[in-house]
Amino acid sequence: MTTISQLLDEWVKDPAKKQQIQSIHVIEPKEAKTVPFPQDLDDSLIAALHAKGISELYTHQASAYMHARAGESFTAITPTASGKSLCYHLPVLQSIIEDPKSRAIYIFPTKALAQDQKADVNKLIEATGKQINSFTYDGDTEPGIRRKVRTNGNIILTNPDMLHSGILPHHTKWVSMFENLKYIIIDEMHTYKGVFGSHVAHVIRRLKRICAFYGSHPVIICTSATIQNPKELADSLTHEDHVVLTNNGAPSGTKYFMFYNPPVVHPTYNVRRSAVLEVRDLAQELYTKRLQTIIFAKSRVRVEMLVTYLKALVSKKLNDRSIQGYRGGYLPSERREIEKGLRDGDIRTVVSTNALELGVDIGQLQVCIMTGYPGNIASAWQQAGRAGRRQEESLVVYVAQSTALDQYVVDHPEYLLGQSPEEVRIFPENMLILMDHLKCASFELPFEKLEDYAEYHVTPLLELLKEERVLLETADKWHWMAESFPASNISLRSASQDNVIIIDQSVPTKTRVIGEMDLFSAMTLLHEEAIYLHQGTQFQVELLDWDEKKAFVTEVDVDYFTDANIAVEMKVLSKDKHRTEKNVEMHYGDIIVLAHPTLFKKIKFDTHDNIGSGTIDLPPLELHTSATWITFSKPEEGNLHLFSDAMVGAAYALHSFIPLFLDCDRKDVHVVPQMKSILDQQPTFFIYDSYPGGIGLSERMLDRFEELVEETHAQVASCPCLDGCPACIGAQEANVGLKEEVLLLLTNLVRD
């Protein structure tokens, strides 16, 4: 077996690898900081901890216990594998030991995670020898045992969706739980972001409202990966004042962070060798050197691909299980077995989606490989945290893909390693989301006259619901007076209300759904005759049923792609904020985006010849949302006939780098350039939220626009391509010089 330092020595001397290793950073080891068990901790719990080999608590666990016992809501920021779950298990179990009627709700972002954690808490309970019931309650819970869970469960492990549609609208069946609820645990808080997080914020508000009705005031405990704004997020998610605990006392060994960029294989377009192949080669080497390795890949398909490649290593051995995949869709029993194999060391290489990022106990491995940037810093650190046995050296290898963001990260290791992760934004004020949950809350308990809903004065909204004949106003209350069950019409997870479903009908007897797409994108990518690419396979759209929101596609093999033109019109409804900076004027406010697809072109691969076109017959789509827009005067120097193309290129680049600042997906915001805005005939960039009513992302870009431009400029300038590539301003025609124009334009935006 090789040690990590030996391996690194070998690699930096290897002429082939040396080229690709862009940098290596060392994170110094940390000693454990521990304190004795709290005075009041029950003997049975102390015995259980001793049985696990724990004789003292880490500092963060001890302060968590202290705050919980003092009745203060808190958020614990802890890296992977730092004994996070004890931060809440201890106070919860202590409260149940003191009063067996006590209850706690654990909320996990997914059903699978709740089921995984049940095993964890049950092990601890068993070791105490106490009679404490913990159950999962979700869509998989057998109807036969639901009553038992409701009446006897001390600890209920569930997910926000079940709380929203299965528990809160039926709260009278849970009287004894709500009356005795001492703790609400929100694990993996950083996963509650954007639209989903905003929905969950309301589910928590509804939960608290019902607790108040039954006379309980539970302490709320959140745990989170490192993000920039934990307190803001926790406060906003739970509408409660949180203390943030960052005194992580868990030890760690020396960690090497390697930034690895695959070789360029197509210099003109700046295309690099596939990260998957590169990872395969590295992993094979690690396997033969007997270093226990976890590989993160972004999709299930890639996981399966890598597993297949790697299993070739052991194809001659019978029943070898030393290389395994791990992803959603595996059975719980399979997952348990893989987790155990990892802890025991029987499994030497595991390939996983981000499923293993979250708090599943698999012990610590020696090497972690990331196939591409996972999208945000919090995830990257969660993944990196999987490597690093106590006091031992570990290695994290980041293998970049060709995309803009991946290349940025490989060039700027300080972005990952520096202590300034992204902000996680939620926006419970979104009127549509707020209204959805106001309906649910009214259904659950009638609002009193002048009662506030969490931090909102909602009387005008209740008036509106009365007009809509959903509520009935009486002398003292607003009563639900409609036949519907509001929670069933509101899904916490879908970004927009109706997506277009993509149905593959290549084999008429085996039609299957292969994906879905939001309406805005569907207009340009799923119109009839469009060539739709799905995981590398070409499909032609045969029929787009706009009313039913279904696109029927058939697999084809053609040598062209389609490119749709869309006329986008912006109407400004209100200006809420304003800022003038050097050459630009910035506004934030409400806008209406009116998108109207016009025609599409068929463009041949390689030559990019236009080989045909057609019209798109779809109604215009209206999106009422919030936006930040930046207006500036047309520069005097530069190639003016390229100016509009430069605007498009700049918008492309700006759009790519927004996720550096906000933890969001690229598709959550749009950047649209306008040559002459209808406002004042000046060139304008609109940055708007993709979700009706806005989700708070574009608002933040008002404050951070200069940073965005600076970063974008630096990255475009340092991109090794000649004329523009997908990693910077999008693919461009050669020898036009657009890249310089874009750089000039960006410079103009921020400099005198």
Next chain:
Amino acid sequence: MSYEKKLLAMKGLIKKQPEQVKEPIKEVNRPDFVKWSSSDYDLVHTDQGVYYKISTLLPHDFKHGGTQFSELSSLVAKAKRDFKGHPLTPEESSRLFFYDTETTGLKGVGVHIFLNGVLFETATGFQLDQFILASPQHELAFLKALPFQDRDTIITYNGKSFDLPQLEVRWTMNRKLLPSFPQVFQIDLLHGSKRLWRGQQERYKLQDMEREQLNFHREDDMPGHLAPIVYMDAVRSGKTENLDRILEHNKWDLYSLVALYIHSLRHLVDAPETRSSQTELNLAKWLRDLKLLPNSRELYEKVTERYEKQDIPHAYYYLSLLQKREGEFASSLDLMETASELLVGIEKLDALIHCAKLAEHQMKDLGQAKNYVQQAKTQLLSLTAILTREKLAFYLAELKNRDERLDRKIISRESASFDK
């Protein structure tokens, strides 16, 4: 303006806290419920609020469809005497209430019960009380008007899954102002109907029972699924024409509930001539499942006497099992053999296996047992297409084990006699 636009236009109005102190509650002179136009409803005032009520008195000999209500008390008395512990039999000294609700929806705590219909026997006949929710604000008075107490028996149609849970939801919503929910007994006639008339009806809605069993036809009935919108309209507009028709619908539901209870009890205790062989078998099986074995056996015996055996093979099958319990092995095997000849499919297979068991363990006739196993194997082979893989494996293993054990026993018996 669309709903969405209205909503987004309100963005400025929803101010987040902290804000200036709340305005004091404005005194609005809003009536706390809408006075209804109909004069048939009595407005009842209580300390907790108001509710509307309509009482209807019925004579003892009231007839609904083909059913005379006066039969009720004697049938109940007989059931208490002969069928103690049966789900249709009320507990001793428990008051009987027939109960049916109308609600504003199907599930969840936002659903209101707006009509409680309660029918019970009085000294002079029967009385139907319909309580109507005047406004959700007056729910407490409306709930308190219900006569239910501990140990009462509440007879419903699907009330175990719907009406009573709904009532408990409303109770819990007002729990601070109400005593705890009374401990009542329940008789749910939906369950009873499904047992008694299994295999004879496709659907078991109350109106299917009226048509199939009670000889009653509603005319001009307002369908129950309209009840929510009718009430919601009435409570907003004060107009009650349609609500009257919902009250009528509820009244028919309750009359049919009484009639169906009488009809079901008659089958249980009286063995009417009109009872079909299928119903008799259903009832006998039901009694058996309830462990009311003497009642069950008596009925099976009656059935085997009364009907041609080819019509009632199941009776032979179950009667055989009951006799086996009582140690009457020879006649039990006789009956099971008859059943195995008459039954088909998997049931025939099961009967043959029972025969083999009886022959082997009780009659100690190994040759005959072997014969049954052989027949069972043949039968199993004809079923390979129907059985699931698990079932098939189960039967194969079962027969194989039995066969091998029989062979061993035969050999050891032969060698034992040879040794002699």
